[in-house]
């Protein structure tokens with residue numbers, strides 16, 4: 001089994017975009033889910049400060065990315081992209097410097113079409129000059145959207161930006177956002193570090209559930225340097241209950257999703273902070289094996305997602321998820337996880353040891369909630 005795993009890891013590694021980035025899923029912040037188009041440099045500076053002050057940066061959230069609406073036009077003579085002078089009067093380079101001075105990384109957004117989804121200038125036909133500009137500005141990450149295209153396939157429009165970025169000495173993480181339209185997991189690994197697998201998330205339980213459902217058969221395509229992206233986090237935006245956000249976060253973590261916070265972190269509740277900063281849940285996301293969870297069991301509204309992990313005590317992590325509105329008892333049989341014998345069980349969300357289980361593990365899971373446990377072979381830990 002370990003030999004097979006090793007071969008898989010090697011194959012995945014050889015397939016990934018050759019920029020050495022995204023060996024673990026990126027963690028950071030993006031304004032879109034909270035602010036939409038109403039973004040400005042003040043918010044960015046305050047967010048940079050808050051990432052550091054709250055401890056989010058120390059917990060791993062180091063990318064501060066912009067989304068749509070930072071740009072306003074192209075210079076008619078040079079064709080260079082121009083930042084919105086009202087929203088970003090100091091310009092992008094000085095903002096990048098500010099963010100870097102906080103020990104963070106900076107991300108930008110563009111689109112593989114004539115215009116972005118909000119009607120700002122896109123990069124189609126301007127890939128070379130835009131990639132050069134991003135590198136000149138010392139950008140670390142690019143999200144590349146799919147609106148207002150010329151009708152050609154993303155398979156035609158995304159590679160030129162990937163190639164243009166790869167020509168720069170500055171290494172730039174490439175995040176594709178074609179919404180899973182053409183099954184990007186099948187063709188994007190050599191050209192991107194991650195790719196969206198679905199349409200946009202919104203701050204509602206049913207949006208989260210619908211997106212989760214679409215992740216069920218994608219584990220084999222993820223690995224160090226190449227991640228499936230089920231879209232950004234809604235935790236803290238107010239449309240779901242705390243236990244629902246906890247479920248969203250635990251599942252995104254075990255799916256090895258990029259963990260991009262989408263709420264106002266200058267004003268987070270204690271509950272939001274606790275969910276986003278849980279070190280043992282984050283550790284699952286950032287595990288060095290980079291194995292995305294598979295859905296190993298589904299019975300009506302109860303399901304179990306699981307993935308092998310190597311760090312902080314090797315084992316298998318399982319998320320027992322109850323989607324129903326009443327408490328359910330959920331059992332996971334160890335043969336479904338590829339493990340056997342006595343297992344030490346640890347509750348990762350509450351960070352407590354739960355004792356030893358053999359053959360299977362059963363627990364009560366409250367309505368619309370998860371229990372996230374790690375099973376470690378008890379004999380090898382004696």
Ligand code: GLA
Pocket residue numbers: 032067068116117118145177199200
């Ligand atoms: C698309 C993307 C979103 C966001 C908006 C911005 O809908 O999928 O994530 O970037 O565009 O306009």
